Amino acid sequence: MNDTPKRHLLDLTTSELQVWCEARGEGKYRATQIRKWIFGKRVEAFDECHDVPAKLREALKAEFDLFRAEVIAHKVATDNTEKLLLSLPDKQLVECVLMRETKRRTICISTQVGCAMGCVFCASGLEGLKRNLTQGEILEQVLRLDRLITDPQERITNVVVMGIGEPLANLGNLIPVLETLNEKGGMGLGARRITVSTVGLPEKIRDFAKLDKAFNLAVSLHAPNDELRNKLVPVNDNIGIDQILAAADEYFEQSGRRVTYEYVLLSGVNDAPEHAQELGRLLKGRISHVNLIPMNEVEGLDFVEPTSPRTKEFVQILEQYGVPATVRKRKGADIDAACGQLRLKHEQQVTLDLPG
Numbered sequence: 001m002n003d004t005p006k007r008h009l010l011d012l013t014t015s016e017l018q019v020w021c022e023a024r025g026e027g028k029y030r031a032t033q034i035r036k037w038i039f040g041k042r043v044e045a046f047d048e049c050h051d052v053p054a055k056l057r058e059a060l061k062a063e064f065d066l067f068r069a070e071v072i073a074h075k076v077a078t079d080n081t082e083k084l085l086l087s088l089p090d091k092q093l094v095e096c097v098l099m100r101e102t103k104r105r106t107i108c109i110s111t112q113v114g115c116a117m118g119c120v121f122c123a124s125g126l127e128g129l130k131r132n133l134t135q136g137e138i139l140e141q142v143l144r145l146d147r148l149i150t151d152p153q154e155r156i157t158n159v160v161v162m163g164i165g166e167p168l169a170n171l172g173n174l175i176p177v178l179e180t181l182n183e184k185g186g187m188g189l190g191a192r193r194i195t196v197s198t199v200g201l202p203e204k205i206r207d208f209a210k211l212d213k214a215f216n217l218a219v220s221l222h223a224p225n226d227e228l229r230n231k232l233v234p235v236n237d238n239i240g241i242d243q244i245l246a247a248a249d250e251y252f253e254q255s256g257r258r259v260t261y262e263y264v265l266l267s268g269v270n271d272a273p274e275h276a277q278e279l280g281r282l283l284k285g286r287i288s289h290v291n292l293i294p295m296n297e298v299e300g301l302d303f304v305e306p307t308s309p310r311t312k313e314f315v316q317i318l319e320q321y322g323v324p325a326t327v328r329k330r331k332g333a334d335i336d337a338a339c340g341q342l343r344l345k346h347e348q349q350v351t352l353d354l355p356g
């Protein structure tokens with residue numbers, strides 16, 4: 001009996017799968033065939049890859065798992081947003097979300113188990129970083145969410161890498177994921193339909209720019225000055241807003257893509273007209289866009305979203321500085337769709353259920 005654990009097929013890039021096929025006396029094109037079934041045809045098992053020779057399918061089954069995570073919760077919100085809580089082989093938990101909007105099918109995926117950035121308003125930051133997700137574990141979220149779409153004509157149209165974790169802190173594993181999302185033999189999504197969100201790690205933003213693709217960059221700013229940002233996003237203490245904006249400017253120059261600045265509105269903390277003015281001065285003249293996010297209330301955290309007039313005033317002030325701003329629509333509010341909430345709840349539940 002062979003006790004060697006199977007590998008995750010999704011950990012292999014196209015060229016690695018080509019090498020594997022060639023080592024079994026098959027042409028490189030078999031790798032393209034296999035990936036077409038997996039990424040384009042929503043198969044659940046290697047046996048469903050009908051034009052792949054039976055012998056090669058047997059070899060795939062013997063050596064690889066296609067899916068490795070277990071779905072331990074699947075929630076559907078009244079607005080049809082769906083959220084999955086996945087348990088990985090080492091029992092770590094990860095979340096991912098599918099959002100539906102007229103023609104768009106946007107998915108939000110996670111890159112780490114937990115997060116080291118410690119943003120004070122975030123459920124994922126509460127328990128720190130456990131580990132990075134592998135390439136396969138990130139891609140499995142994409143495939144699991146894709147398989148929630150039952151209409152064969154419907155496809156995922158947009159991907160936001162904005163779930164649990166700091167994506168650029170796991171850039172090595174994220175790059176092959178982005179390539180697969182973008183590749184014709186993969187998900188075939190244009191780079192402009194893929195957004196990577198970061199708390200702002202300047203050197204990593206520069207590495208990301210070196211990919212020389214038109215991926216969207218979203219920088220989670222959340223405060224217009226270092227004093228306040230250090231309190232809300234503790235990692236800022238070692239970086240500073242100026243460094244982040246300089247790296248984001250370089251990203252724009254390299255990619256030609258307008259940078260989005262994310263700003264979670266916390267009532268009484270960062271939502272005053274003076275904050276909007278300071279943010280307006282900071283971003284004036286930059287080809288950018290501000291995405292204001294109403295705070296999703298998290299159990300155990302005291303932050304709440306501002307009233308609607310206060311939010312509108314914030315938008316108007318930014319517009320006076322020539323900075324376009326939109327307020328993000330709330331999706332899946334009734335299923336804890338904010339980053340990390342479901343995972344945190346589940347872990348707390350498990351802790352409560354433990355004897356003693």
Ligand code: SF4
Pocket residue numbers: 115116117118119122123124125163164165166199339
């Ligand atoms: S908001 Fe994002 S970067 Fe901040 S702690 Fe949460 S997951 Fe990490």
